[in-house]
Amino acid sequence: MSVAPAKPDVRGAARRLAATSEAERDAALERIACGIELHADEILAANALDGEAAAGERPAIRDRLALDPGRVAALAAAVRAVAALPSPVGETIRELRPPSGIRIRKVRVPLGVVLVVYEARPNVTVDAAALCLKSANACILRGSRMAANTNRVLTDVVRAGLAEAGLPADAVTSVEGGHDALAALIADPATADVVIPRGGEELKKLLLRESRIPVLAAAGGNCHVYVDAAADADRAVAIALNAKVQRPGVCNAAETLLVHAGRPELLERICAELEAAGVELAEGEEAFATEFLDLKMAVGAVASLDEAIEHINRYGTGHSEAIVTEDEAAAARFTSEVDAAAVYVNASTRFTDGGEYGMGAEIGNSTSRLHARGPVGLEELTTTKYVVHGDGRVRA
């Protein structure tokens, strides 16, 4: 079932989903959650096959791929958590009553077909399917060959849940194949309305470079913490450390620390604490341009807030940028003039995340300026439609 049958009708499934009620979609999500619990043994057996084939991979990769009974239970729980979120579909977000007398509502509707391209993480198969279904979108899932057996069983379970709930199984269609197959998919704008990469930087760059379908992704995460002249020292230390050390390999981790030149003692203290936490410090142009995604950080002094803003707008990738300051005017200038999806005052860059924002689960994060900027959750998986009532009115 996960290998697409003769010709899966993903567009037709999307149209059918768009006409469903939230209750119908929630019922399908509950069927899917139950299906995951019911077929736990099958899922674990398939995952064991994938695990054997991946025996030569790095431990981090094998860990991401591996399921155990607890992780399978978490997959089902994640589906139920998505079902419990409010659906944005059908929400009226603007009402207009122009003088002609027509009554206009701007209503959220599903995007249509979402292509999700990801690496060897079986949880993405389930999360992406659940988020797309909740928002009444059909999805095409293109996972990693490394997780092919696991994904096949998971997709079967999801599609069976859809069918049991009276919804079209093709609403979740998985595709396999190598780089050429992916290239063909993303070369055709008719494949999907949007493509969302979940995974490493190389995958994102490939899609941003080659896709003819609009891509929602974070194009890099060269994030900064700027410690202002008016920074509170303890806050500066805590935020710089958290932004770098708490999880250095992710895109909202900070890569550069900038400290106002009027606070040399604070620069010294933060550097000492970073080094004590195992962070290697670097300096200079090349370091400023590097996304380490590791326990490594560029450090520099700046003469002014202006220089900090200029530096960040020059080297940053528009992802997440923080200022530590007790000076409200400096904070206001920083948040206004730094050009990024998320700007922080006295908080860690690591907060950029749908879950941390209280948006519920996210399917990705975007530094695009169009459509969605920041975490991509259910709302960002919708578009809008103007619904106009006119009592027979015509244009003069």
Next chain:
Amino acid sequence: MSVAPAKPDVRGAARRLAATSEAERDAALERIACGIELHADEILAANALDGEAAAGERPAIRDRLALDPGRVAALAAAVRAVAALPSPVGETIRELRPPSGIRIRKVRVPLGVVLVVYEARPNVTVDAAALCLKSANACILRGSRMAANTNRVLTDVVRAGLAEAGLPADAVTSVEGGHDALAALIADPATADVVIPRGGEELKKLLLRESRIPVLAAAGGNCHVYVDAAADADRAVAIALNAKVQRPGVCNAAETLLVHAGRPELLERICAELEAAGVELAEGEEAFATEFLDLKMAVGAVASLDEAIEHINRYGTGHSEAIVTEDEAAAARFTSEVDAAAVYVNASTRFTDGGEYGMGAEIGNSTSRLHARGPVGLEELTTTKYVVHGDGRVRA
């Protein structure tokens, strides 16, 4: 000045604009309006040159190109009308207070740099510059060679107004050159954050096919009027006529009339009235697929609402679709299941327009599913930024 100087700093101008207040931008708009009035003779002289060179063109094209004292006054009035609109920039559109204690605001900010590509209509030069400036975006204007003299003077006036108001003249930069120059512009994603075509179908299709910059445009306008079994006859006649005849050459004009097979008398009456209004009627597959943009209309009977919806989703281009019915359930199904930027109940498709929607001036119209769907006004010229305050908070 309109021919770009050595290297215009459009990005720098965009950053500077993003930090301006609405009052500063409104002051510049007023300077521009005054400048247009003050330089009316110069503008008319340049336009006369363009008019002479275009003497061999069709009357409709020469009319679009031509300015007279009244039309120049209207250009200035349009700039003041844009200044009077509320600026969406800085508006908080969502507030989130997750359990971690961080305070999140989602704020509207300018898109950045907008590339506007258009035909020989001098008013677009002024309208586009005004809308971009009001929304704190820099713009690159690429007009038609046919209006080059007029555009050069108008751009000079706009840039002088910006400079007098203390804003960077490069915020409005015009570029000239032929097809190759345009191809080079749109091949580079760094040129602008979005490209908006204003003008004919061929221009739109060119951009949608070749641009590496996201395009906001209406990809065709094959619009329908469906007269339901439960239609009021007079409303059906009025709406079908208005949708086809009021201005047949525009993308929200209807191209196909579908009438429920249970109302043969109404089909006959509407066809007679259309023919009396000079509309040539057509039938069959090929007619259904054609955008006439003329006094020509495809006509067909459908057996049911379902068949009407299916027909529209098959042949339509997702622009503007209307149902005429007194049956609320039929209207609800139509508005939910027809996939288009705007769906109408008992109103003409011709209403799809920023001005008619009460959004103020529009810079274009979009059938894209991402970012903006429908009229593109000031709000659609913004993106968002998350501004987060944390009192020293870090991620657990």
